[in-house]
Amino acid sequence: MNGEGTKVLIVDDEESLRSLIEIYLMKNNFHVISASNGKEAIDKIHADRPEIIISDIMMPEMDGYELLSYLKSSSEFSEIPVIMLTSMDEDMDKIHGLSAGADDYMTKPFNMEELLLRVEKLLFLKRRIAGAELRFTESQKLLDLTKEELLKAHMQLKKIMLESLEGLVTALEARDKYTRGHSERVAAYAGGIAREMELENIDTIIIAARLHDIGKIGVRDNILYKSAKLTREEKSIIESHPVKGAEIISKISFLKDIVPAVKYHHERYDGTGFPEGLKGDEIPLAAKIIAVADTFDAITTDRPYRKGLDFHHALTELKMNAGSQFDPVVISHFLKIINTR
Ligand SMILES: [Fe+2]
Structure with a gap:
């Protein structure tokens, strides 16, 4: 339906929940990659370059906050949107997750349809920003080109004017x-x-x-x-x-x-x-x-x-x-x- 082969990485140590999300997103035409903790996720991110990440917070070896901080400090992966998932429902966790750079936050148990909508919304925003950046770069290039052409036309005009004056002197002397x-x-x-x-x-x-x-x-x-x-x-x-x-x-x-x-x-x-x-x-x-x-x-x-x-x-x-x-x-x-x- 909506995924169009978009690569999504799911990071959760709870295998049953991970599989549930995987199946639901696959049905919606996403290309799903998964990892059971932050460390494994980093390897998968380097190998597969997902467009969006859904990550649990509490996990063995490397938790969701550490993974998030790795991503946001990386020049290569800082733009990948991240949705944090957790069973904790305390305001401090939400604030912690969002201030660490998470793009969205969902509390377990959650509705799969809502997760899908949030994934799609973040992808839409990410693509819109990328499109705007591309248009900006293209406009900049066009502007540079116009400046260059204006400069050329200006030089040409100077040359013509000078030649006309020289022609006038030549005619006078001739x-x-x-x-x-x-x-x-x-x-x-x-x-x-x-x-x-x-x-x-x-x-x-x-x-x-x-x-x-x-x-x-x-x-x-x-x-x-x-x-x-x-x-x-x-x-x-x-x-x-x-x-x-x-x-x-x-x-x-x-x-x-x-x-x-x-x-x-x-x-x-x-x-x-x-x-x-x-x-x-x-x-x-x-x-x-x-x-x-x-x-x-x-x-x-x-x-x-x-x-x-x-x-x-x-x-x-x-x-x-x-x-x-x-x-x-x-x-x-x-x-x-x-x-x-
Ligand atoms: Fe003179």
């Missing part, structure tokens, strides 16, 4: 043959210097170098590409590009680390640069690195008003400006990477 590919080369030089200096934020410096002139998007073409001498006003518009760039970048939260490098890439070591006239160590290191990379690329490529210098002459010019325009430490590292080429 309109003028003299600046084509400028930011990519500046990023390569700046990355090289950062690696040579063994800095931890190499990737941030490369991204900053790639986007350092993004503020030029806000400068009108007739000023940006003017080959004639700039007026004072036009010069100041051009010189606003680091601040404009920093404003654009500061709106993108994951790029906030590169804002100082973009904003201060035209500062000079001696304090005569723009936008704020910072000097020496007031200028962020990333900005000082980009300044060297930027100038090196500008003087080695052709411009409308002059031919680009070769590497040797460009390096001489950088060295001459170490300490005035450039940070001498950055220059010394740049020289190392160029000289090992």
